[in-house]
Amino acid sequence: MGRAVAADRDGARRFVALAVRHLAVPAALQAAEETGLSTVLVDRAGTAGDLAVRSGLDADRVRTVLDCLAAAGYVERQASRYSASAALSAVYGPMAAPQPIAGALRFWDGATTWLRTGSPAISMLDTDGSAYAAVSDELAAAHRQPAAALAARLVEHDLLPSRARVVDIGAGSGVWGTELLERAAEASLVLVDRPRVQERAMERAEQLGLATRVRCGPTDWRDLASSSIDADIAVLANVCHVESSSSAAALVAAAAGCVVPGGAVVVVDTIPEAPGVDLDASAQALQLGLRTGSGTVHSELDYRRWFHAAGLAEPFPLELEVPGSRLRALVGRHGSRAG
Ligand SMILES: C[S@@+](CC[C@H](N)C(=O)[O-])C[C@H]1O[C@@H](n2cnc3c(N)ncnc32)[C@H](O)[C@@H]1O
Missing domain, CATH: 3.40.50.150 (Vaccinia Virus protein VP39)
Known part of the structure; x- marks a missing residue:
């Protein structure tokens, strides 16, 4: 019995660890957007130190967030210098929609309602098109x-x-x-x-x-x-x-x-x-x-x-x-x- 409970706890810990890991990239995208770090990076490439000064943030924390985004392909890193990928530049460039990550997160917020009821988060299928x-x-x-x-x-x-x-x-x-x-x-x-x-x-x-x-x-x-x-x-x-x-x-x-x-x-x-x-x-x-x-x-x-x-x-x-x-x-x- 004791062993079964321990195994359950291990399984639960692994699940939470995996879910937290999967949610790391959306969290980093959201933090970079909300603090303006993404826009600062799109304006000009730089080291974590440069980018921290320009965005008013801490250099170590900037590096941690950008490394996560670099590993996911949103940001490029060469030695200690970070630059925006072409996609990030397009999203936060002059023609960009405001706060695209906030919009994407609002969209995914609709998943629970959709799962319960089948109601779409946004309906693309209006009859006039x-x-x-x-x-x-x-x-x-x-x-x-x-x-x-x-x-x-x-x-x-x-x-x-x-x-x-x-x-x-x-x-x-x-x-x-x-x-x-x-x-x-x-x-x-x-x-x-x-x-x-x-x-x-x-x-x-x-x-x-x-x-x-x-x-x-x-x-x-x-x-x-x-x-x-x-x-x-x-x-x-x-x-x-x-x-x-x-x-x-x-x-x-x-x-x-x-x-x-x-x-x-x-x-x-x-x-x-x-x-x-x-x-x-x-x-x-x-x-x-x-x-x-x-x-x-x-x-x-x-x-x-x-x-x-x-x-x-x-x-x-x-x-x-x-x-x-x-x-x-x-x-x-x-x-x-x-x-
Ligand atoms: C995802 S878009 C694809 C458009 C295009 N074929 C393409 O690949 O770029 C789906 C299209 O199907 C159309 N559509 C949806 N329901 C329809 C219906 N009942 N009759 C005709 N067109 C419909 C939408 O208006 C939309 O233009």
Whole structure:
């Protein structure tokens, strides 16, 4: 009995030690933000002593916090000199949002409520699309490179005819579709998304000189079945993950319903090969839950089941190979075996 209690105590101590260790980096980020140390570091690199003078803090404590942030990759340290990483500079530079760490911590504060009730901490899924319209430019910038890679891979696999009819479902900025248009001279694009998001995507298409080849389709993917869209390629990029498993299955089926024989459904997302413990994918799933209520990361096994149920051929992966991106593409042909 005594031994069991001691073992329990040891286990509890190890748990607390691990949790405290995991919380060290957020605590250091918060302390650096609240004291102004992050801003001082972004202004100019220096030793702990220099930075302490400029921020009015103690040099030893500054060194301790910065070493923690250096180990986590937020700060660079060469000998005794600290400098901000590019990411930290972007976050605390002149265009920065005020107090980004405070904002992130407020967001994660919503995890308990979400776990209890399923209510998101912030809802991205308004029916007019205001929330996603507001981040349209950011999404275009973040996804332009993988979208160009996808277009190149589809050309290599002979899946992008020059007159391809493309439907981009949950299109956001439309970057996935417009990159395909850049590669196929007579291709056309239908954007399926919420109204405010479509407006922003059309403005972007105009800026790119592509507006005559782009039109808006339904404002809800659930209306695709009655829209009589015929597509050679249906793109589902980063949209299945805003849906629960059952809705994502229906979304894949709706995309398959638009694709003509010989065409293909292309899913692009974070797609772990199997459900399981993968910190990046699990953290993204938790974040998606807090942003959407029931969105999550789906595994390749899930997608394979949904492609099969939608009458598509066994999907094959297209590796986008963009450094720093976990996005993968899965392609399922309609009415012909995958090549
Ligand atoms: C995470 S964003 C991805 C945007 C874009 N595909 C990309 O990768 O940059 C998800 C998009 O799905 C759209 N969306 C969410 N629910 C939708 C629905 N029911 N019908 C159509 N679009 C929807 C959102 O408005 C948003 O633009």
